[in-house]
Amino acid sequence: MNETLLIDHLGQKGDGVAKTANGPVFVPYALPGETVRVVRDGDRGQLVEIIAPAASRIAAICPLFTRCGGCAAQHMDEGLYKAWKRQQVVTTLERAGVAAPVADLVDAHGAGRRRVTFHARREGIGMMVGFMAARSHDLVAVEACPVLAPGLARAPAVAQLLANRLGGSNKPLDLQVTASDTGLDVDIRGHGPAGDKLRLSLTEAAERLDLARLSMHGEIIVERRSPLQKMGKAMVAPAPGGFLQATTLGEGTISALVVSALPKAKRVADLFAGCGPFSFRLAEKAQVHAVESEKAAILALTRAAGATQGLKRITSETRDLFRRPLLEHELNAFDAVVLDPPRAGAEAQARRLAASKVASVVYVSCDVGSFARDAAILIAGGYALEGVTPIDQFRYSAHIELVGLFRRAGKR
């Protein structure tokens, strides 16, 4: 049955939220101040008609918006969009009882995302390749995506051709395509081990598509050129399928915040270091110890460090920081620690830091909830949270990252 609702505010995922006598109703793609007609199902409302649109409503940049699940927020103007994203950080910190000044949202979309994952599965006699549809497990075919960097313009066609070569398997596949300085770097997941015939076919496809590198489950099938990324003075070839910040500008923006927070640090530990984007920038002025659980990422980092002139010493260690966080006596050898954990956060490491004497901690986070939990641990251990800067690398999505700076009282 249709119902008319007045939208009050935006929820964390970007849905319009109406307050009703029976509790909140979440209406995707509706905006605050709008009167809308919806078909209601429990606390969800499917938008049928916008009776009175808000002044903040704008036209989406992509014709697939609302069908494709990749974007949640192309329909709101810049002011509303920026305030909504920043408010997610403010609200989550407040709920966790963490007080800190939160800066304005820093846009870090730049030229667009440099990495994209396509899903592929057999449909009839062909392979369907695309993005996951909004609120469903269907796939939406994508010929072009305006969120991607120009270097990924041919990524949809590349993914389709590779999926066709892999079509003998009925398993769903993920094809991750990364734009590098030397061409496309593709890692395929979901397929079993490749036999000789398939390897030959994929190698031939990589030639035809002029890929820099093609790998399956992180195992290199063919490397025609090293897929390089510039990180400070270093040229790094990340591990196949390994982590990389979503945009070039995002990596630069976060690195600049990290480096500028530590102008006097002489010895820095870069924890959850990946292939070293922060280590290489920090090593222009300080000795750096990089710690990370993925062997292949540490290998990429050490190779690039060995080939780069003009940096202070970079040492590294492969270590699971959830199970084996750096202990107080190890931490106390550093004047600063940089943390950039996955979404789960770094609770075990935060507890050790709380008991340490390290003067400064720069915490880069891709999950405000786990950041708030770990921030409370650091604050209880005597750190002050000087400020939080929200960073927007994932434009049009609900995803947000941040950099938080903690200092021990009297230390700098």
Ligand SMILES: C[S@@+](CC[C@H](N)C(=O)[O-])C[C@H]1O[C@@H](n2cnc3c(N)ncnc32)[C@H](O)[C@@H]1O
């Ligand atoms: C958000 S990424 C950041 C990587 C890097 N700082 C960058 O900016 O590219 C998180 C990193 O933590 C690593 N990681 C995940 N779990 C870990 C663990 N238990 N111990 C150590 N590192 C871990 C991942 O492999 C990944 O490289």
